[in-house]
Amino acid sequence: MPRRRISTLVAVLAVLLLSGCFGDDEEEALSALPRVERAAQTNPDRNAVEVAEKAAALDPCALLRAADPAGARTTGAVPQADKPHSCWMSDSSVKADVYTLLSETQRHRLARRDLAGTVSYRADLDSGQCLVHLPISHTRAISFSGLAPCATVTAYAEAAAGLLHDHPARATRPRGLQRAATCDLIERAGRTPVPYEGATNYTVLDRCQDKASGVDLELRYRDTDVQDYQTTHEVAGTTVRANGDGTGCYLEWTLGEADVAVRDGDKLVAFVTAESCQQGLTFARALIPTATKVPSPDRDPVDLLHAWDEADTSAVGACVDIQDQAELECAPTEDADVPDNRRDLIMEAEADPNVLCAAATPVVREHFGDSFTGVTTVAPPNSLVLVADDARDGTTQCSFADPTHTLEISVVVTTDSTVKFRDGDELGGHPAHVNRDEDARSYVVARDAMGEPGLLAVALRVWPARGSGIYRTSGGAPAPVDRKPLEAADAFVADLARTLL
Numbered sequence: 001m002p003r004r005r006i007s008t009l010v011a012v013l014a015v016l017l018l019s020g021c022f023g024d025d026e027e028e029a030l031s032a033l034p035r036v037e038r039a040a041q042t043n044p045d046r047n048a049v050e051v052a053e054k055a056a057a058l059d060p061c062a063l064l065r066a067a068d069p070a071g072a073r074t075t076g077a078v079p080q081a082d083k084p085h086s087c088w089m090s091d092s093s094v095k096a097d098v099y100t101l102l103s104e105t106q107r108h109r110l111a112r113r114d115l116a117g118t119v120s121y122r123a124d125l126d127s128g129q130c131l132v133h134l135p136i137s138h139t140r141a142i143s144f145s146g147l148a149p150c151a152t153v154t155a156y157a158e159a160a161a162g163l164l165h166d167h168p169a170r171a172t173r174p175r176g177l178q179r180a181a182t183c184d185l186i187e188r189a190g191r192t193p194v195p196y197e198g199a200t201n202y203t204v205l206d207r208c209q210d211k212a213s214g215v216d217l218e219l220r221y222r223d224t225d226v227q228d229y230q231t232t233h234e235v236a237g238t239t240v241r242a243n244g245d246g247t248g249c250y251l252e253w254t255l256g257e258a259d260v261a262v263r264d265g266d267k268l269v270a271f272v273t274a275e276s277c278q279q280g281l282t283f284a285r286a287l288i289p290t291a292t293k294v295p296s297p298d299r300d301p302v303d304l305l306h307a308w309d310e311a312d313t314s315a316v317g318a319c320v321d322i323q324d325q326a327e328l329e330c331a332p333t334e335d336a337d338v339p340d341n342r343r344d345l346i347m348e349a350e351a352d353p354n355v356l357c358a359a360a361t362p363v364v365r366e367h368f369g370d371s372f373t374g375v376t377t378v379a380p381p382n383s384l385v386l387v388a389d390d391a392r393d394g395t396t397q398c399s400f401a402d403p404t405h406t407l408e409i410s411v412v413v414t415t416d417s418t419v420k421f422r423d424g425d426e427l428g429g430h431p432a433h434v435n436r437d438e439d440a441r442s443y444v445v446a447r448d449a450m451g452e453p454g455l456l457a458v459a460l461r462v463w464p465a466r467g468s469g470i471y472r473t474s475g476g477a478p479a480p481v482d483r484k485p486l487e488a489a490d491a492f493v494a495d496l497a498r499t500l501l
Contacts, residue, residue, distance in 0.1 A: 036352035040329035053297035060087035111467030223265030328377035428497035
């Protein structure tokens, strides 16, 4: 070999040795980077006082009268109120309740539908019945239920939505005591009210509890005749009718005339449930002198409903598709560059969930479709990569869901090595630990080996279709769940491991 060629080869080998491209040097170990600052993004809720006062000004029977008699309404039935903010059709086919509870978590499981240009939610019940909700804030709604088929209940709700949008004055009741919430009466008497937290098809305006005594107060429409099982007591010039025994006492007294068509009697009555009649009478003495002095809210029920394209929860963007998005401090993703080097990718994806989402999104959409959008959240306490009292509190993740809310995916990457799982599975050429439940799959995949830095944690959960089986009784058949996405979970996580680790 010519001397010049030999000297050139020696020089090239020296350069390779010095540059680390030839030898036994190992890749630098993984280490945690400082977390990138992030914050939850939310839509502001409406003013709670204004919403409550506007809702209290509604005549629930007027909402039912809005339905076309030739269409939705059962022949011969008429609306009749049993409470100031609850009204039934006289054949019990449909009921309207003003200012009901409808949380964001409940909305996540309900079918969101356009109804007369407004947002509505529907929950299917057994025998083809349903609940239809018209949200008026992030936590309150006007609700329609009853014994009629779902199509009939929906028709009443649609007519009411049209009335509130076009002619709210026709659904407005006169000013007076019946515009006041029951809790306002208790507070006016110098006591601390505890709002009623009932089911989603009962108004919470007409029932409240006194915190100190536990006495329960309801507003009802009843007659004022004294029954033979009742005793009467004069309190502040008012006749209080009582019926008690060793298990409790029921008391009632008249507050005024009904201002809507009623089901029983013609008077607005305060109905009290107490542990004893003496306790109930003590409560009555505090309430009666002040009840009629409660000011009538003067807000009219305008702009109560949400337009179809308007956000009706605190969730921003794709966060609306994530279960418990508020608790997980959800935020839409921001643009992020994905490092080519896997070591850098793991460390940056742990520090910034936007990097993790940018890297994982193509894999998620390849397996489950383009309707899935990533958002950033904190990892919940029961996450596979978190343990109780773990110093890594605040670990972030990328979560994926689509508008059907039938599949949710969470992805976490960490440099941590203290979380140990037994392996026994292999995915994408990496040791893995897999839990397979009926409606969920969870995975921990190690970059190199369990107990060494570099882990990928993935959880998939399937849900019933939105609006199906939400309010079924414990004895009813469970709502059907499509578990096909779980059959593809192993292949998906293997591709994700090859991409991220």
